Amino acid sequence: MIAFHLDPRYALLPLPPMNALRSIFVGLAVWGAVVAKAGPGKDCGQKAAVRVECATTSAFLNIDIAHCRKIGHVVIEVKNKEGLVLYKEEGKALAEQLVRRLDKGVFPKGELSLSVTTRDFAITQPFSIR
Numbered sequence: 807m808i809a810f811h812l813d814p815r816y817a818l819l820p821l822p823p824m825n826a827l828r829s830i831f832v833g834l835a836v837w838g839a840v841v842a843k844a845g846p847g848k849d850c851g852q853k854a855a856v857r858v859e860c861a862t863t864s865a866f867l868n869i870d871i872a873h874c875r876k877i878g879h880v881v882i883e884v885k886n887k888e889g890l891v892l893y894k895e896e897g898k899a900l901a902e903q904l905v906r907r908l909d910k911g912v913f914p915k916g917e918l919s920l921s922v923t924t925r926d927f928a929i930t931q932p933f934s935i936r
Contacts, residue, residue, distance in 0.1 A: 854927040858920050860910060862936055867913070869906040871922055877904055883921045884913065892918070910935050 859868040867884075871877065877899035884893040892913055895906070913935055921930045 854929060856922050856929045856931050858931050858933040860933050860935055865911060867908040867910040871904040873902055876900060876902060878925050880904060881923045885919050887917050
């Protein structure tokens with residue numbers, strides 16, 4: 807017969823009472839259910855909007871991009887009729903809205919288009935500078 811002697815210095819930590827363990831497991835289960843129901847992100851459908859304002863009385867081209875969740879990686883391009891890229895900006899928007907003001911003096915007068923591409927949508931909006 808072999809006898810084991812446990813040194814008190816190496817004793818395991820005492821376990822909490824069973825009620826405390828139960829409340830921890832219930833809390834984790836509820837949290838898991840909430841995360842599972844929420845999923846990776848909310849599905850908001852096609853609720854994206856790109857608005858371009860090019861007033862003749864202003865020296866700026868106002869771009870307003872809105873979405874129902876954080877936009878994330880975004881590419882903004884201004885192209886002429888032939889498809890030549892006149893302006894390109896890449897970045898990351900950490901909010902549901904992104905606003906840009908561009909100097910319209912650097913763009914030629916005439917018909918142009920604004921293309922906005924994100925992970926959720928790609929919208930092209932025509933506009934003109936007079």
